[in-house]
Amino acid sequence: MRAMSLCQLCTALSPVHLRTCNCKSKVLCKVKPEKTKTFSSLRVKMHLTWIWICLCWLCSAVVYGGKVLVFPVDGSHWVNMKVIIEELHSRGHQVSVVRQTDSWYIKETSPFYSSITIDGKSGFDEDFISSFVAQLLEIQREGKSAWMRFKLEMEQAQKASEFHVKSCKILEKIFETKELIQPMQEAKYDLVLTDPVIPVGIIIAHYLKLPLVFNVRWTSHGEGHFSIAPSPLSYVPVTGTELTDKMTFFERVFNVVVFAFNKYQIAVNILPHYTSLTKKYLGENTDYISMFQAADLWLMRVDFVFEFPRPTMPNVVYMGGFQCKPAKPLPQHLEEFVQSSGDHGFIIMSLGTLIGELPCDLADGIAAAFAKLPQKVIWRYKGSRPTTLGNNTLLVDWMPQNDLLGHPKIKLFVAHGGTNGVQEAMYHGVPILGLPLIFDQRDNLLRIEARGAGKNLDIFSMNEDIFFQGIHEILSEPSYRMNMQRLSRLHRDQPLKPLDNALFWIEFVMRHKGAAHLRTESYRLPWYSYHSVDVMLFLAGIILVILGTSTFMIKCLCSLCLRKKTKRD
CATH class of the missing domain: 3.40.50.2000 (Glycogen Phosphorylase B;)
Incomplete structure (x- = not known):
């Protein structure tokens, strides 16, 4: 809720016309009622009463806008992030956007945000993207084959790896430049809003110990749901497989193989870039994937009209189509x-x-x-x-x-x-x-x-x-x-517009300094505990002990019976 000055409140509520208002801040102002002989003493008393009501209301009801630090991704991702930023600004929040000097869509000056420009290149500029896309198109024109698909995956993985190298350099620059990191620490932001395709905002949020909100469809290592929610591969298709939620046996085999290949790609092309960096600045026990899972809120840019039904989590808020709005007249x-x-x-x-x-x-x-x-x-x-x-x-x-x-x-x-x-x-x-x-x-x-x-x-x-x-x-x-x-x-057919729903939850995180009660603790578990491998081994061990003991006891009883029979004979 945007803060309203006392002079605005008095003007709205008082029946007395105010000629002058010497307002020096958004909180305190001095209101001088127009002095004229035509006003009766009763009107003056009514005016003072209105001022007193305004003061009481101001003390109890005014809520000041929050401060949001945004780490966006350029290109089409910026188009939808900008929608949220403009709405945050319209609600009285202060927004700071971190950008690089080679930013393509993200402008340095805007009426909706103040920018923090990092002197460095992200590599995500128009020339690079055009040449990269042209390469991918050329590979695909060679024809459909397993070799073509492999070349395509390798090319995308190589370029992704280059992006992550540049992301690490940007992070190091932020951490090592006092003029960048210190103002972020002193600004007392309420939360970090970021697109997790590039993990810069995630790592900075953990360093600053700020609540973290994602504007997400993809993370740096795949579709967002696979990072946070249970994803049974029997009916949840992996991105890139071009499968639906109705899979045959061999399609399920293909789905599992692609999932395993993606895990391998992540381990080889992404994790190594951030391991030493996160340990240096965030501590020895920091895990890259766990930082994503520890986010307070996932604003997911889909809904289940579009997406196939699948398991989800309490801190995932669906806002598919939030950027859509009724058509305006054409030029x-x-x-x-x-x-x-x-x-x-x-x-x-x-x-x-x-x-x-x-x-x-x-x-x-x-x-x-x-x-x-x-x-x-x-x-x-x-x-x-x-x-x-x-x-x-x-x-x-x-x-x-x-x-x-x-x-x-x-x-x-x-x-x-x-x-x-x-x-x-x-x-x-x-x-x-x-x-x-x-x-x-x-x-x-x-x-x-x-x-x-x-x-x-x-x-x-x-x-x-x-x-x-x-x-x-x-x-x-x-x-x-x-x-x-x-x-x-x-x-x-929804009770709230997707954008209004998203903004409510962003402000919810601001009001409550996070949303830990909605966040699963699964990310703190090692993989063998998450999948209950240790429990299954323990139960299997108990069963083996019982079976072993039973077998031993039966052998002993059989041996005893045989001895008695031998003595009788």
Whole structure:
């Protein structure tokens, strides 16, 4: 709740017009009532009474905004973190955002936060991401094979390892630079809000001993649920497997193998970077994975309309679609363009913030398919203009995606499968033609396809005709739109808006200095205790002792009986 000054309270409550207010702070002010002979003594007494009421109310009811230290991740992750930051600011909280000098989306100056800029490079800039994505796309165009998949995983693991090396350098710089760490200690923040894809904020929060809140879908070592909640591999698919919660025996075998491979990747490519650093600054007994599990609150950017049902924990708060909102009017040039589509409506296509262009042959095939359609098309594309582009297609560098998805003439969303775009399409009830490219996009779109609300194509084996047929199928088959609108109704049918729910729990952590009562203590257990291996061995030992003792006693009895029989004979 934002603090309100006494002069604002008095102005709101008093029936007497106040001419002057010498307010010197948000807490104390001196109010001088207008001196005029027309006021009766009764009005003056009433005025003093109102001031006394205001003072009493102020002492008992004013709550001051908290101080939040934010460690975000750049790119599309910043887009949704910014939504929370702006809402925190609107509620009177002070927000400080830690960024690097090469930050791509995170600006140094903003009306919503003050920035703490670290003189160093995160490596997460537009040029690096563009070249990295181009590499991944080139590998996938070699064709579907186990070797291609292995190369893809190795390339992603190598780049992830490079990111973690740079993260460690950023952490060392913060710890070793007094001008950085000391102001963080002296600022008396109420909590740290971070995206755990990069663990810098987590380690700093533990160092400062501050409550920790995650804005999370992914951590540095995989999907968030696998870090905190029980995840039975019999019906919880591992990200990257492209499986649903209904698996055959061999799919379950594949799921377990991928899970084990991911654990190996984490042990080899992530943990070694942080072991010595965390021991140096946080103590010898610090465990990297346990720091994640010790977070007070996990604000999960999904809900169970989108995600497959699975076990969860009390400190996981689901806020899927929190960035979605009702559509606003379009800019005039876009409104005129979509209105010119008539009854046919329009289609939008976007491949997200990381993928601005495609290989020329792919872009030409997509443009040629669009040119055959009666619908108008708005395509967010930064590459060279395709040679086959039709008059019905408008290329833009940026578009108000949420507002276009909420327009009554929208027919279809051609998307790469990023979490933000999928959630916005679901919120507005727009079916999706998926063109997954990298990272988690295939798994996101699989969840939409499994619910009959979209169709996915393999962009690397796709041609003009396949793409055109995919669009035609979704536009001509009503079930796709009906299923997506059903998901939209389920998603919207909540007692609280996802963003309001998330902000309530952030402020809950501020008010109570953490949420330890919601946090499982499983992270304090060694793996053999967590999985009850020690208990099973103990019980197995007791059974063996009982069986051994019983066997020994039976042998003794048999031996005794044999001796007696021998004597009789």
